[in-house]
Amino acid sequence: MNTDLRVLSAPECDSWLSCVELAFGGVPISPETREMYAALSEPRRALGHWDGAECVGTAGAHSFRLTVPGGAPVPAAGISMVSVASTHRRQGLLTSMMRRQLDDVRSWGEPLAVLMASEPGIYGRFGYGAASAETKLRIDTSQVRLALPPGTDGVRVRRSSPEEALGACEAVYARLAPLRPGTPVRQPGWERVPVNDPESARDGGSPLQCVLAERDGEVTGYVTFHLRPAWEGAVPRGTVAVRDLAALDPASYAALWRFLFGIDLTSVVECGNRPVDDAVLRLVSDVRRCEVRVRDGLYVRLVELGAALGARAYRAPVDVVMEVEDTFCPWNAGRWRLTADAKGAAICRRTDDEPELALSVNELGAAYLGGVSLTTLAAAGMVRELREGALAGASLAFSSDTQPWCPHGF
Numbered sequence: 001m002n003t004d005l006r007v008l009s010a011p012e013c014d015s016w017l018s019c020v021e022l023a024f025g026g027v028p029i030s031p032e033t034r035e036m037y038a039a040l041s042e043p044r045r046a047l048g049h050w051d052g053a054e055c056v057g058t059a060g061a062h063s064f065r066l067t068v069p070g071g072a073p074v075p076a077a078g079i080s081m082v083s084v085a086s087t088h089r090r091q092g093l094l095t096s097m098m099r100r101q102l103d104d105v106r107s108w109g110e111p112l113a114v115l116m117a118s119e120p121g122i123y124g125r126f127g128y129g130a131a132s133a134e135t136k137l138r139i140d141t142s143q144v145r146l147a148l149p150p151g152t153d154g155v156r157v158r159r160s161s162p163e164e165a166l167g168a169c170e171a172v173y174a175r176l177a178p179l180r181p182g183t184p185v186r187q188p189g190w191e192r193v194p195v196n197d198p199e200s201a202r203d204g205g206s207p208l209q210c211v212l213a214e215r216d217g218e219v220t221g222y223v224t225f226h227l228r229p230a231w232e233g234a235v236p237r238g239t240v241a242v243r244d245l246a247a248l249d250p251a252s253y254a255a256l257w258r259f260l261f262g263i264d265l266t267s268v269v270e271c272g273n274r275p276v277d278d279a280v281l282r283l284v285s286d287v288r289r290c291e292v293r294v295r296d297g298l299y300v301r302l303v304e305l306g307a308a309l310g311a312r313a314y315r316a317p318v319d320v321v322m323e324v325e326d327t328f329c330p331w332n333a334g335r336w337r338l339t340a341d342a343k344g345a346a347i348c349r350r351t352d353d354e355p356e357l358a359l360s361v362n363e364l365g366a367a368y369l370g371g372v373s374l375t376t377l378a379a380a381g382m383v384r385e386l387r388e389g390a391l392a393g394a395s396l397a398f399s400s401d402t403q404p405w406c407p408h409g410f
Helices: 010-023 031-040 093-107 166-179 190-195 250-261 305-311 361-367 374-379 390-398
Strands: 004-007 047-051 054-067 073-084 112-116 133-140 156-160 209-215 218-228 238-247 266-274 293-296 298-302 318-325 334-340 346-350 357-360 383-385
Touching: 004 093, 010 031, 010 047, 010 054, 010 073, 031 190, 047 093, 054 093, 054 112, 054 166, 073 093, 093 112, 156 250, 166 190, 166 209, 166 218, 166 238, 209 250, 218 250, 238 250, 298 305, 298 361, 305 334, 305 346, 305 361, 318 361, 318 390, 357 361, 357 374, 357 390, 361 374, 374 383, 374 390, 383 390
Parallel strands: 073 112, 238 266, 318 357
Antiparallel strands: 004 047, 047 054, 054 073, 112 298, 133 266, 133 293, 156 209, 209 218, 218 238, 318 334, 334 346, 357 383
16 A cells, blocks of 8 residues: 655644544544644654545654753754554554654754653664653552651742743743753743643543742742542542642752642542652652552654764763664664763764674663663673673763653653
């Protein structure tokens, strides 16, 4: 069956979104969500497969910047809305879109492509590596207590509508974004995503609520959440479903958690996406009653290997030659010398020198944000040490004090 792969035109956006909607279960996208994503879409960076007048495949690539180790944001393509109609599976549509998309990203001068995978098994064959993780928490607040740091009582919490608080919340987000690898730097318009609140996404809960933390009149943190009432006989068992929580200092952070723990008629706080090193796990009295579940988060694909490795900082000086395998983007394959000085500044160039490590571009993507160690990948047989000592030095250099995390998809 022949299909036509082409760049999306603005009038085709509605049909393109309908293909995405059908591929992800056929649940209708709410009108407000559809309008938001139509406004955020970049048709010249989106691809569609067309079978006559029917859109049967989609792939988008949002333009933004991603925080990497060292804090400097790097241009990246945020891959999203990837789908193939169930009637057109196993005909090469996905591979052709990934081929065209990575070629396009390279032509745009963006050294990275990143995505959040709906099915983790799909993207490894295209060179993506799982570079971060996220945790889901379900905390029994009837049994768990918080250890509060000094200064918590000096933090004021107050309610605000999500819309009215949007500017203050975005200011907090912007100050925190450079501190954690994997965090997208928000582009204009993307501030609407965290407060998008269609009824279909509430899971029976209340409209989105917002509480701000303040110190000396300055907003120092925020939390947005839904409330889902429930009762067991005459006993209230409501749930607080947290969407976002961020704070600039420990006292504000703890004050927001104390507020959540104390909401009347509830006994559970749920969080769907938190970093694996979230400080709340050190504040709780009983982590076993927090039902911590870890899953994969952000996937990273090095599109221009030399530029990508030279764009991040390194934790320790390193001088290592790597033999890199990359069958899908062969311009990355071969030997590369990565050199970083004591300040973390790096350069990565082609070389003919003897290799000291051998790995694929998938492993470099997994290690890129510092959350997955090269040593761990070597223990799994995915990295080979060709010179004694090269693995330990490179693994230390790639590591990060802060675990990478992507607060939102794209």
